[in-house]
Amino acid sequence: MSDEKTTVGLFGFGGFGQLIAAHLAPHVALRIHDPYISVLGGVSLAEAAQCDVIILAVPVAEIRTICEDIAGFLRPGAVVVDVGSVKLAPIADMVECLPDHVQIVGTHPLFGPQSAAEGIAGHKLSLCPVRGEAWREIGIFLRRRLKLNVITCLPEDHDREAAMVQGLTHLIAKVMGDMGPLPTRMTTASFDLIARAVEMVKDDPPTVLNAIETANPFAAKVRETFFERAEVLRARFDV
Amino acid sequence: MSDEKTTVGLFGFGGFGQLIAAHLAPHVALRIHDPYISVLGGVSLAEAAQCDVIILAVPVAEIRTICEDIAGFLRPGAVVVDVGSVKLAPIADMVECLPDHVQIVGTHPLFGPQSAAEGIAGHKLSLCPVRGEAWREIGIFLRRRLKLNVITCLPEDHDREAAMVQGLTHLIAKVMGDMGPLPTRMTTASFDLIARAVEMVKDDPPTVLNAIETANPFAAKVRETFFERAEVLRARFDV
Known part of the structure; x- marks a missing residue:
């Protein structure tokens, strides 16, 4: 993730999506898509899906559907990241539904709008490498720029x-x-x-x-x- | 409780009795009695029972027995205080078993050796007036000298x-x-x-x-x- 130039498509602008947006906005070019919540300056699904990094901040049960919806728009080498509270199931869904030419990283930020009300620095985040090497750069970004305590681990x-x-x-x-x-x-x-x-x-x-x-x-x-x-x-x- | 001169008989030298002793020692003349634990400089039951203030730091289930044991030794005007986690039952036991010439105060320090490991200042203590007016002076001592947050309340x-x-x-x-x-x-x-x-x-x-x-x-x-x-x-x- 070379800052400034990196475009990030954020899917889902609920409580957690808004927290992500607040903390990523200073570092990347953010494009937000949410079919249910009106987002000032929000973009279409296709536009958000064509970013360098795609973050799926949707309920775990909707990961499969959103992957199917965006699959056709994703650019080769793009990185798809989820933020769900469980890792095995959504990672299996992403592996199955996303084209081979995209990278996949599973994450679980172990904090939320309440616990991180005074900032996310020092909070924990589980990082699961799935497909491609982008997880390394993402891990460095999360550690160095967002000051998160990143725990790299297997989904299981x-x-x-x-x-x-x-x-x-x-x-x-x-x-x-x-x-x-x-x-x-x-x-x-x-x-x-x-x-x-x-x-x-x-x-x-x-x-x-x-x-x-x-x-x-x-x-x-x-x-x-x-x-x-x-x-x-x-x-x-x-x- | 006019400091220095006040004698305090502490019954029970378990985890909580030891915490009481550590915090009262600078303020009163402490006389400790425990039939099960060897206490350096410990005194007899009769000697501890003849103090100005008697603190019963024994399990709630043993309040009745200890009251019966000490009843005959208590001096008129002495104050008997318990520190149990419940208040109705031990207070009823004290009222029933202690002679009319002693005052009675129920307390429940809402902390313990673990939660107060770094000091008791600021911790809460429930104080139930039962018989006599000594509870007022005790409340002032607990607030001013021990810096406790004293909550005066009915046992119920x-x-x-x-x-x-x-x-x-x-x-x-x-x-x-x-x-x-x-x-x-x-x-x-x-x-x-x-x-x-x-x-x-x-x-x-x-x-x-x-x-x-x-x-x-x-x-x-x-x-x-x-x-x-x-x-x-x-x-x-x-x-």
Whole structure:
């Protein structure tokens, strides 16, 4: 990515797409396409697809469709990058639906609009090389220019670890959120930490929880273990 | 509590008793009694019971027994203070077992050896006036000298709020702790917060979880709601 000259087509201008746009705008020529959200200066699907780098900031369940839609417009050597919360499934979709002449990189930024409200520097991002060598330059850009903590990994290793990290966080946040307003007066330091965590993810769109729980092949096992342990604990006190 | 002259008899020298001793030592004449732990310079039960202020840093389930044991030694006007995680039950025990000529104050320091590892200033403490006016002077001492955030409240209000705060924290910490080593590499900010919360309470003695879950009359309802919500979530994904 040689700055300034690099054109980036951003597909999806939801919460995360907007975060990407804010942080990439100073470094690249951004062309945004979203069929549902009106974007000032937004471009057509074809125009966004003809950029040097294409970022798919759409729900994991829509990766396949968007790949099929843009496949015919992509230029040879272009790099397609996703930002989904799981990696195995969307990477398989990209490999299957995108022409051989494009490069593919999977990423999962381990932060969101809430947790990165005060900047993205120091936050973590998982980077999965898939096809081509562009991942190296992208990794350098993310590290040096955006100051991210880049973790290069295999899609499977990502999904295994993320199943526990995100699966547990979202299960806990969902259950806590469902319990109504949380106390703020007689709180302990540990409770305050959990409440902050809940606050960070509670506004995530429902597609995030769905992606984590249904598209991550390791999530069911984590969920099962969590609920089993909870059941044991419940039995211990409800006698 | 006019400093220096005030004698404080501390019953119980476990994790929390040691924390109390460390922070009170500069301000009062401390006399420690613990039947199970060898304390350098420890005193007899009778000697500790004859102080101006008596602090019961024993498990909630042992409050009644210790009150019966010390009742005959207490001086008129002495102040007996507990530090248990629930307030209704131990306060009822103290009122029933302690002679009318002693004052009674219930407290619940909303911190522990882990969360207050870097000092107790700014941490919260619930203070329940029970018998006599000594709670006022104690509140002033805790605020001004120990810099605590003192919340004066009724035992019932404490237990209702603490049931949610501590009940949820310990349920989550127990379930997470049972799941084995938590990931540290591909973590999100929200997961890191939850992991820190788990770390803070995981070394609490089992008596703490037991007191919260069985001695707090509001805990069962919180637990029930938590597990019900979890069940709904489980059903949603396990189809």
